[in-house]
Amino acid sequence: MKTFFWYDLETSGLSSRFDRIMQFAGIRTDENFKQIGESVNILIKLTDDILPSPEALLVTKITPQATLQDGLTEAEFAKFFLDEIATPDTIIVGYNNVRFDDEFIRNFLWRNFRDPYEWSWSEGRSRWDLLDVVRLVRALRPDGINWPFKKVSICHPELVSGSNSNNKTEILKQVQNDNAKVRNNKEILIPTNTLEALARDNGFENKNAHDALADVQALINVAKLIKDKQPKMFDYLLKMRNKKEVMKLVNLENPAPFVYASGRYSAEFEKTTVAFPVAPATKQGAVLVWDLRVSPDDFANLSEKEILAKITADWSTRSQKDFVPLPVKELTYNKCPAVAPLNTLDESAQKRLHLDLSDIKKNLASLQNNRGLLDKISAAFATKNTHFVATNNNTVIASDAKQSPANQQKSTASPDVESKLYNSFTPAEDKIKVRAVASANANDLADFHPTFIDERLPELLLRYKARNFAKSLTADEKTLYEDWRSAKILREIPAFMQKLAWLAAIGRGEEPQKLSDDDQKQFSTLKSRIPREKVNEFVLEELQLWAESIIPTEY
Secondary structure (H helix, E strand, C coil): CCEEEEEEEEECCCCCCCCCEEEEEEEEECCCCCECCCCEEEEECCCCCCCCCHHHHHHHCCCHHHHHHHCECHHHHHHHHHHHHCCCCEEEEECCCCCCHHHHHHHHHHHCCCCCCHHHCCCCCEEEEHHHHHHHHHHHCCCCCCCCEEEEECCCHHHHCCCCCCCHHHHHHHCCCCCCEECCCCEEEEECCCHHHHHHHCCCCCCCCCCHHHHHHHHHHHHHHHHHHCHHHHHHHHHCCCHHHHHHHCCCCCCCCEEEECCCCCHHHCCEEEEEEEEECCCCCEEEEEECCCCHHHCCCCCHHHHHHHHCCCHHHHCCCCCCCCCEEEEEHHHCCEEEEHHHCCHHHHHHHCCCHHHHHHHHHHHHCCHHHHHHHHHHHHHHHHHHHHHHCCCCCCCCCCCCHHHHHHHHCCCCHHHCHHHCCCCHHHHHHHHHHHHCCHHHHHCCCCCCCCCCHHHHHHHHHHHHCHHHCCHHHHHHHHHHHHHHHHHHHHHHHHHHHHHHHHHHCCCCCCCCHHHHHHHHHHHHHCCHHHCCHHHHHHHHHHHHHHCCCCC
């Protein structure tokens, strides 16, 4: 019998490579949403090599000390997850999980000597992401559901994300009251699809948002609501979690326009557009698609170098008012993309999404007649991928969803072994040894010194033993681990302590004195993200104590 397992994580930060799962919660149901068994709500012990993001913990209010008191080790949780959660025929469902939570699961399993992929596809298992389902239902079949809005500045980057024009007057003309509400010349209400807002506006308010188990219950309620109000859309998009079904609609052998909802598209158009497959992506199992809202004529004269500059632009460049993004993105078949045939775009949806099919047809014809542009796009993406592979031998290219510029910088600067999950698959010759590590206890590990072909695994094994089975370490291994841990903490502690001091100042309503221009800018950004009422003194005190407890003695 197929079952759903609805889940959510709370983490120590936003990077799936470097941060940690601190809380895992979930509920198993049958296909009619009837709960099966007890709900799951687990803390995972934070290890002494991790300084968590203070901003993240101010949101979740889960302290490192709480995880040590009540949590499982990562090795214990890995066994529980594979034995009790990722059981055969389970559909594992979250909210933005494909880009965020699932990536944490993969990296967590890998560093704990478990297969990072099979949990999501083998033995009838699959995964599904309800966020893009919500986006496409809102865009195409919104009836029966109360859809929330949020107030933003007219200059808000989400409003103009993916747009070809930053002209405020034009935006105000485009966004009508059917999908956004203009309040004045400075503020606008735009669609939002957060679980918290959907729960609030549909009568099942989530009073403990950012608590994993409460978010899971909200997730189930949203799924029930869609199934009840738009059953055909629910069943169709559930089927489309299968990459083979997606490939029937989106392919280069028989290319055709299709409706596509993605976080990469603009909020004023419900994150939805009509797209068209134009070229193979540089990675297997993906295709490049063009946003047919946008005329290719505006890009026809760009050189390959100029196209490459657009697709490799950093966050600060993309944030510039005059930056015009290339209307091309990768669609990955196994990431549950929310896609639908063009004939699902009825008149009301066309009006709501400001899509003129005559313009779509015109842009498609222009695109098909501009082979030179498509060749340059393919070449630019190939160049980007070549650079990624070359760079990734020594550093990490950040791709985590929800990453801030600070976390992106943290990732791209590190050659650390734990960032290298996607460098290569584990050689077949090592897999038996990897399974032996996972099944070993502390006594077994003390006498187990495998010779790996994969150069990543010896360092991973040292850290795995230190974090989960410290008594299994030899004296030399203890020294190696402590040298690595100390160097890591000493690198990170200055910025961590500064962040704590700044947050404490925000909580007191004070401004730090004598900041450099760069620090003042960072402080102002932090203050805009974490208002005074969100600063929790207890959490900051616990983080201070945590840092003091794990800091090397020479600091």
